[in-house]
Amino acid sequence: MDHPAPVSACHCLALRQASRRLTQHYDQHLAPTGLRTSQYGLLRGLARVGPISINGFAEIMVMDRTTMGRALHPLTRDGLIAAGPGRDGRTRSLTLTAAGRDRMEEALPFWERAQRTFEDSYGAAPATDLRRAALSLARSGLSAAG
Template identity: 35%
Template sequence: MKKMATEIKAAQNDVPGPYSCHCLVARQMARQLTRSYDRRLRPAGISVGDFSILQFLSPGEGMTMADLGASLFMERTTLVRNLRPLTAAGLVEVSRDPQESRRHMVAITATGRHKLSEAAALWSQAQEEFEAAAGGAEADEIRRRSLAALGLMQD
């Protein structure tokens, strides 16, 4: 662990090496954040990935699988794999679009809305934990810059 801290410190000083790779650092950050949020959400029985899916579905009557995948920056096969346990738990429903039978619709159920509500306080704790570690303004800046980078890198 001490060696890794030294490597990270060197990377912060622009020393060449693996930490000069934007992708590597972003993936490491994502994995660390995922572990932290998953740990906080564990009492609700869902992961941060599950929580994110439920959040995207909660405002409306559902969305196409393609639109949900695009919103999550997730390939269809990965989305289907992530939806299976949510469907089995009765948190979401997947059905054919009545206007276009080739499209699938994904909607949050009443049980899913309840689960999202139950998990919201735990998610807030994870948010606060990250903000305390990073600093509130820095956490907001990381999010803003990440969203800007996502917008620039769209296929």
């Protein structure tokens, strides 16, 4: 039996619950590609900004360095992302490989279907408003000290 999410005045809890629900939706659509939503997002992000240092990429993706390292491991293991020497010899630089680009392109129609079915269910205009609000929050610079 499905139980509704508990009503909470906590903005963080509400957004985390919504994020988990939406991630489940996208993961179901991307399953045939062998990618999870988070992995697909990293491939697309790296395609837009790479080559880039791991720390720089973590900052852009609003992830801490340790979480980024764990998230990159299966992608580098599978040859979708390459980690090589950075500009100063102390850092590592991330690059999307040809295999990574191929997998990302293979996953694109599945991701597009997830987008479309979400918008069909939630509404195109509210989905756009939600995405804009989420991006605004991600770019807000809000921090633990904030």
